Amino acid sequence: MVTASIEGFLGDAERLGVHSFVLLRGGRTVAEGAWHPYELDQPQTLYSLSKSFTSTAVGLAVADGLLAVDDLVEDHLPGADLRGMRVRHLLTMTTGHDSESGDSMAADPDDDWVRGFLRHPVVHEPGTRFVYNSGATYALSAIVQRLTGETLLDYLRPRLFEPLGFGPATWDTCPRGISTGGWGLTLRPRDLAAFGQLYLQRGRWQDRQLVPAEWVDAATAAQVPNADPTGSQESLDWQQGYGFQFWRCRHDAYRGDGAFGQFIVVAPKVDTVVAVTSGTTDMQAVLDAIFTHLVNAPTQDAPTQDAPTQDAPAQVVADLSLPALTDAAEPRADLPGRFHTADPPRPPRRHHRPEIDQPSRIVGFAVVRAAHGWLAELHDEHGVHRFTCEPGRWHPSAMTTSDGVANPVATTGAWLGPTTFELRVCHTGDPATRSYTVEFDDTGATITPSDSVGFEFTEHPVVRALVAART
Structure with a gap:
């Protein structure tokens, strides 16, 4: 029609x-x-x-x-x-x-x-x-x-x-x-x-x-x-x-x-x-x-x-959608499966949502298998955020900042290769989607954040995270 x-x-x-x-x-x-x-x-x-x-x-x-x-x-x-x-x-x-x-x-x-x-x-x-x-x-x-x-x-x-x-x-x-x-x-x-x-x-x-x-x-x-x-x-x-x-x-x-x-x-x-x-x-x-x-x-x-x-x-007009991620590979079986930590968190910024062109202050990242795909854990200065990642779908969620404000987001994530996971967080009230490409190895992970659009830059500092102590 x-x-x-x-x-x-x-x-x-x-x-x-x-x-x-x-x-x-x-x-x-x-x-x-x-x-x-x-x-x-x-x-x-x-x-x-x-x-x-x-x-x-x-x-x-x-x-x-x-x-x-x-x-x-x-x-x-x-x-x-x-x-x-x-x-x-x-x-x-x-x-x-x-x-x-x-x-x-x-x-x-x-x-x-x-x-x-x-x-x-x-x-x-x-x-x-x-x-x-x-x-x-x-x-x-x-x-x-x-x-x-x-x-x-x-x-x-x-x-x-x-x-x-x-x-x-x-x-x-x-x-x-x-x-x-x-x-x-x-x-x-x-x-x-x-x-x-x-x-x-x-x-x-x-x-x-x-x-x-x-x-x-x-x-x-x-x-x-x-x-x-x-x-x-x-x-x-x-x-x-x-x-x-x-x-x-x-x-x-x-x-x-x-x-x-x-x-x-x-x-x-x-x-x-x-x-x-x-x-x-x-x-x-x-x-x-x-x-x-x-x-x-x-x-x-x-x-x-x-x-x-x-x-x-x-x-x-129905059936319109931004591309959602689907696994292209199984993760390497011996990768560390628990949370990873990097530098200590800095004091939280006073704003209600992650804003375009604000440096991404990541503390750590992890991904574990869940019932319908994967559960990604992103740790930043506001705390730990857990996002459901179902293959081929956007999952509605919220990203809560340190002042308690829950901002609407939708997430998708998948393994691009045996050691590479990508998480996309779409801030559905804003034009930008922030992607986190995470390369895991035996000692930790390298996290590369980027934004789909930005005023001055779209690439954020790369973060190196080390394996957290198991509890």
């Missing part, structure tokens, strides 16, 4: 690392699916796609008469000479900075990110240069919170999230309790599609105008140019102009955009919305697949079987 265009997208998407998609045409869900162990109802980390929701909060505050886009930033966040920087410049990433302000924010000795942002040098006249800067979005969040007395999440919940029927949502905050704004929001893939449809309908949902149409038009227009001055043809969809925390695309479309392929693509001319979550290193290729197969496909797809009628329910 899958049309040719959707089938073509699925082929590209699986190769590129897409985790879920929702396709709307004419306001109707045409097709949706998720690659197991990811699920359509599991909130996902959105990274910079959060910015488009921050923009919406600013638009609502403008509609409430709390501020205007041409207000001076220093009137809302006093404490520095910002050379005439306005709210508009925060929205369009034309603040006059020549780099991200995150380092200045994080370096503030009192964890005052607002003060850190205000101290970041304004070296150009605001409004003259586009420089992508998540700190500008954080500043917008700080302004909205000062004006409303609420975090972005609390401000948006009754005005946007509840009317649209969003599921569970969280938003990270800075040390002083201000929503991070430019990142840190988690929502379900279906929530992303509803948000895109709201914007396609110029802010109207059923019989209510949730967001002013004028704001939608301004936010999604090309407010400032951002083309590569060298004339590079790479990443063309990042050179079509920038609005109020929305990117313009080719094909007269626009999008919200987050790291590793978190997208909401809105194509008004063909009445289409596509929401995608991914763990990809080639975001442009994912956009190419969206435009080729889902946006620019013929109105009447040539079906592989029967095409859906206008009134048919959505095609929930």
